[in-house]
Amino acid sequence: MxxxxxxxxxxxxxxxxxxxxxxxxxxxxxxxxxxxxxxxxxxxxxxxxxxxxxxxxxxxxxxxxxxxxxxxxxxxxxxxxxxxxxxxxxxxxxxxxxxxxxxxxxxxxxxxxxxxxxxxxxxxxxxxxxxxxxxxxxxxxxxxxxxxxxxxxxxxxxxxxPPSPPPVADASFYDTEHYRPDPWAPDLLDNLDPEAPLLLIGTGLTTVDTVVSLLDRAHRGPIVALSRRGLLPQNHLLGPVKTALPETEEFPTRLSNLARFLRDRSGQAREAGGSWQAVIDELRPMTTEIWQAMPHEDRLRFLRHLRPWWDTHRHRISGPVAARIAEARRTGQLRIQAGRIRGYSVTPDGVEVTYRPRFKDELDSLTVGRVINCSGPExxxxxxxxxxxxxxxxxxxxxxxxxxxxxxxxxxxxxxxxxxxxxxxxxxxxxxxxxxxxxxxxxxxxxxxxxxxxxxxxxxxxxxxxxxxxxxxxxxx
Ligand SMILES: Cc1cc2nc3c(=O)[nH]c(=O)nc-3n(C[C@H](O)[C@H](O)[C@H](O)COP(=O)(O)OP(=O)(O)OC[C@H]3O[C@@H](n4cnc5c(N)ncnc54)[C@H](O)[C@@H]3O)c2cc1C
Structure with missing residues (x-):
């Protein structure tokens, strides 16, 4: 043989x-x-x-x-x-x-x-x-x-x-030393001035990791995390998730029905003394089957409109990590900003980042020492x-x-x-x-x-x- x-x-x-x-x-x-x-x-x-x-x-x-x-x-x-x-x-x-x-x-x-x-x-x-x-x-x-x-x-x-950079008219900034394209690189935070203001692109799990690393090394500079919707991952519940839900007879596969299902089930869970986490966990064993049975155009709509919402509820963070993020926000060191990056300009003081805040027409800007792309795997x-x-x-x-x-x-x-x-x-x-x-x-x-x-x-x-x-x-x- x-x-x-x-x-x-x-x-x-x-x-x-x-x-x-x-x-x-x-x-x-x-x-x-x-x-x-x-x-x-x-x-x-x-x-x-x-x-x-x-x-x-x-x-x-x-x-x-x-x-x-x-x-x-x-x-x-x-x-x-x-x-x-x-x-x-x-x-x-x-x-x-x-x-x-x-x-x-x-x-x-x-x-x-x-x-x-x-x-x-x-x-x-x-x-x-x-x-x-x-x-x-x-x-x-x-x-x-x-x-x-x-x-x-x-x-x-x-x-x-590693994530791709957000598209901007002049992408030459992404070749400068102020930009870090790979959030998992071991030298990500090397040679970083502890007072430097920072911009993290993205507000998901990779951003949470990076903020935790910065807090561990006693970074003192302000940190802004920016994503289109500004949604942070939700927390895991402490202790077991109370289900308290009647058994589901059928799982919808059309997007609008699925969104309604999630809203209704979460309401039922709350009324029964439980929480929405139980509804997401109930869907877990069925997610691939629902995905495969969903019409192609609904999958596209899901990715376009609902994905950040799903990701932040589905991929949750542990209590100790959530507490550190909440504390950094409370002290004002960490700010979450919803918006879109429009461009960068390297100045003697660092990098001026221009962005359009969500639901606003005017542009805003901030000056930082380093921009780290934490926007999730490409x-x-x-x-x-x-x-x-x-x-x-x-x-x-x-x-x-x-x-x-x-x-x-x-x-x-x-x-x-x-x-x-x-x-x-x-x-x-x-x-x-x-x-x-x-x-x-x-x-x-x-x-x-x-x-x-x-x-x-x-x-x-x-x-x-x-x-x-x-x-x-x-x-x-
Ligand atoms: C930061 C992070 C945290 C996560 N945390 C959790 C968690 O807490 N719980 C959980 O369930 N899941 C978690 N996940 C998700 C999940 O566990 C990972 O996505 C999973 O480990 C994927 O494994 P992988 O082997 O497919 O990919 P990877 O871990 O990316 O490994 C791929 C490997 O392929 C190698 N490689 C690539 N190209 C080549 C090549 N051309 N030649 C040779 N080698 C090559 C790379 O060097 C790498 O080692 C996390 C993911 C990330 C990124």
């Missing part, structure tokens, strides 16, 4: 978890190569933060890497040496530092590699992938040093891309400048999805090429698949997708006689 090779490009949470599931689901002859350009495997942008104030926005009980073992993360936490936890109580409701979650994923990978069952099956390769193209009888993955790696299948697990592949992405788009290997949320993909995670052909060799996992699934950002969704895709790939790489007997794995997301 010939050995089959599966390459996974990107070893953040998605790629690493997929590798773990592939080791369990594929025959031992299958070779798995996990390729990562950064230093750490299993962390990606979200879990490589060194700041212990950057907390998970999901309680520990819901952060297991495995659906079938819901308490896995909590059990791991309880077995951790106390010095790693630094006084943290490993309770189901604890919001753990993201760096500790990264350690959990790296530990899982290390343990699986040490297991005699999978010895030698997985190779970790530190390299920047610059191209993936068809090769003789399979695919060829090209690495940054020019080396060509022949594989049978490849999975893009390239994750989140998902429009027409705008992403990453060399691998550009190359694959230019070669027609992949195409953007119709909603500009990621790449065009089937519900079984197979990528579509420029001409609409469905690849049997090229797949994707994680945030780049949002167009098809919508909820494909948080750990609970990605872990389900990783397990599913591993099953798909395991069936594809089985020897022909066995593959013919195997039944199709059904999509359960």
């Amino acid at each position: 010939t050995q089959q090779t599966i390459a996974i490009v990107g070893a953040g949470f998605s790629g690493t978890l997929l590798a773990l599931h592939l080791m369990r689901q594929c025959s031992p002859e299958t070779r798995i190569v996990l390729i990562e350009r950064n230093q750490h495997f299993g962390r990606g942008a979200a879990y490589s933060t060194g700041n212990s104030s950057h907390l998970l926005n999901v309680p520990a009980a819901k952060m297991s890497a495995f659906q079938a073992r819901p308490s896995d993360f909590l059990d791991w936490l309880k077995a951790c040496p106390p010095e790693l936890l630094d006084g943290l109580q490993p309770l189901p409701t604890t919001f753990v530092p993201r760096a500790i979650f990264g350690r959990y994923i790296s530990d899982l990978l290390e343990n699986e590699m040490k297991s005699t069952l999978h010895c030698g099956q997985l190779e970790l390769l530190r390299a920047d992938v610059t191209d993936i193209a068809p090769g003789s009888g399979g695919m060829v993955v090209t690495l940054g040093n020019g080396e060509a790696l022949p594989v049978d299948r490849a999975v893009l697990a390239v994750g989140n891309f 998902s429009d592949f027409g705008r992403i400048r990453d060399p691998l992405v550009r190359r694959m788009l230019d070669q027609g290997m992949v195409r953007p999805d119709a909603l500009s949320l990621g790449l065009d993909i089937t519900r079984t995670c197979a990528l579509l090429g420029r001409d609409g052909g469905i690849s049997r060799r090229l797949f994707a996992i994680g945030p780049v698949t949002k167009g098809a699934f919508w909820e494909m950002t948080a750990v609970p969704d990605i872990r389900q997708q990783a397990e599913f895709l591993a099953g798909q790939l395991a069936a594809l790489v089985k020897p022909p006689a066995v593959a013919a007997q195997s039944s199709d794995v059904s999509w359960s997301i």
